Amino acid sequence: MSQRNSNTISQSNAPRHGHVFFPASRAYFAWLEGKLDEGALNQRESGKHFPQTVGGLRDYLAADDVLSATPPLDGKIASAGQLTGAFLDEPGDHWQKHEVHSGESLRVSWNFTANHPARRWDYFITEEGWDSSKPLARSQFGEKPFYTVENKWQPFWKYPNELMPPSPTEHAVPLPTREGYHVLLAIYVVADTGMAFYQVIDLDFKKPDGVERPDTPTGLKASDLTNKQVTLTWNRATGPYPIDFYRITRNGTSTVDIKEPLTEWIDRSVTADTPYEYFICAVDVRGNFSMPSRAIQVRTLAEDGAPTAPLNLHSMGQTSTGISLMWGASTGSAPIVNYLIFRDGQEAKSVSGNQTSVDDTGLTPDTTYQYSVKALDLNGKLSLPSNVLSVKTLSNSGEDPAWELNAKYEKGARVSHSGSIWSCIQAHISYVAEWAPGEGDNVLWEKTT
Template identity: 60%
Template sequence: MSQRRPNTISRSNNPRHGHVFSPSSRAHFEWLAGRLDEGALNQREGGKFFPLTTGGVRDVFAKDDDANVSPPPDGKIASAGQQAGAWLDEPGSHWQKHDVRSSETLDISWHFSAKHAARRWNYFMTKEGWDPDKVLSRSQFEEVPFYTVQINLQPHWAHGEAMLPESPTIHGVPLPRRNGYHVCLAVWEVANTSMAFYQVIDLNFVPPDGGGELPDTPTGLSAVNVTDKQVLLKWNAATGPFPIVSYRIWRNGGFLVEVESPNLTFADKSVVAETQYNYDICSVDDQGKVSARSRPIQVHTLPEGGEGPTAPTNLHSMGQTAQSVSLMWGASTGTAPIVDYLIYRDDSHIKTVSATQTSFDDAGLTPNTQYRYSVKARDLNNKLSLSSNVLSVRTQGDGGEHPAWKLGTQYAKNDIVSHAAKNWTCIQAHTAHTADWAPGEGDNVLWKEHA
């Protein structure tokens, strides 16, 4: 070890959140050795959406999810930027490793000591030719995850326990082709907070059982036609030392179908409308050897009835009073003319306005109350768009004063609240899950005093 590692005690002795225990992550090995307490083991927590570096970003797939804070910087990825266990970021090849093989499916098991509404798990692998003697950085990893597990339910608050992961949660992760020492970065992204949990797993790729070269992974997997009822997949022929006899296709991590060679297309007609799917593929030769699985592609089926208008963009508040909210959004487009916009409050349709109107004042509201808004477009063929982003906004209190900060409330950036005889402006979108996140508490990364 390059440095003496002290027993590190986290800010809380209560075990929180989650970690990878099989195969043991780097942090789990340190916990087993007595160098991390259980709190620090479970608190590898930083901003979501790695490899991004900025905060305040909304989920592209689920725009009602909480925006992120800045993900851990380069050199602090294994520790997730946490002081407890900072030595986890040490470069070098000395870390305890697990022997694995290219193309095998590795069962990765998560334990959750405090459950959050899960959106996805992303798995990244270091690039071929990476340098273990340098710190883990974005340039050391592939830019996109080699495997993703995603929960498609939205909005997250409408699905309760269905968004909470079981403990343990086990993912069968198909490993890419590698040789020697590599690092797998497992990231659990949370829907109802700005955070993610980071676990580094050190792997040693050894030659395949029985020796011999594996067939090549099929390239060019793509969805060439997507409707509300089917996804047509296409890929390039694979090669290898022996003839390719079939291709195996996987959907959302589970085996879907085996397609005999030389066929290079498959129509998945078991999909449902307005749902995201992940597909990957591998090849099988006449010796029974199986290639590494391809990098998954993400496909989103169309709304029921086929393609409609684009979703309204950038729904936001132009201001609110004790009894009203002033809404505005960006216009939709489509192959057929847009006829009108449907406005929803708390998932109920409240108003339809002309296509020439991209604003609406919602009046008659209750003071100091939080509301959620969204907008859909409708075209001349009566087809609806997907929903706009979901806007959460709170009316002012009676007399126009700012509403009091309240535990459990979802706050958007620039919301203003009163707390401890002062007014505060929200600087990071979040949900107030704990009293430690109140304005004026701690290091004030969520609020600043309102001028």
């Protein structure tokens, strides 16, 4: 079974917010294989309004949404133009694929580690006759998405609850007529920033076989979650022919077959404080497989039964005297009552267990601080720390640094460039020279002097 390692380090402190875990996206497969860490898995982030090629555009539905940043270039669509994960853009038909059929509804499941108000989800698919030996480009997808899920509430700041997507978010995407290998491009468009999140899913369209398949098993859920086991239960399936067994798949690899009529299995081969994904298929006496169930994600408890460590601590922005932090929620056998925020190794703040963000104020300008977060549960057990995040407050001295290529810039950061002082209006990494202040459409920087 594939095991993820943790030696691949994301090179960005940008917000990392979402991915498609079922059917596994190209990035999700890479995460399972240890080629991406959790940050890089969730940071397939670039400008919205694909297939447009420029930024600074208003949303066609919600004019008050934040103007778009520049979408990814052709040839960098799968990676969303991010250096961590550039290998996702390699052309070819060697990618791991999911078997599908034209006309069926494909269940697409998104996971959000730190979500934003969602304006829409756009789904594109490669055109008939596309050439997989060439890098993915706009011309291979066509001008419009074949399927869209859209939220119409506006302006976004008046409807934060209505626009905030749950995690997971699922869509039943009706597939168009295709044959053979095709690429599905799923895009999560954010309302309150200029960004969107890009996920590529590789599909293998099979010809209709006329087989009457079993119904998809329903009700898959996990219980009795410990550091040593996960108990799975589900509802019995039916079909044209009697069900013979259920096949359970963990992290993309078939794990075990459970004979009908049993509807429970205990996975005792798990390790502590580790994420797992499961789905299940029904197989009838003629060997016909059902469509897979909805996938579920779990994380086993730590060795001592303590909560899992908070996920993906990152900065949402900083000023000269404050830093805004956000992280992913912990889980455990008992409710989380508090999150403890540590600054430079000392506890600095505490927030309630239903809060996953905090503003740390009263800081010194132009100073680097290191943060981590721990979860405290109802039984008084403390989790391991989150990742350690190093963040620098902005300077108020008037001596602003020169703009640099391949540098991380948070919203509000100031730089000097071409004889002027500029303020960052959209957090980003300066991957290309065209993103310098004063270049292009200026959706990243605003001149202050």
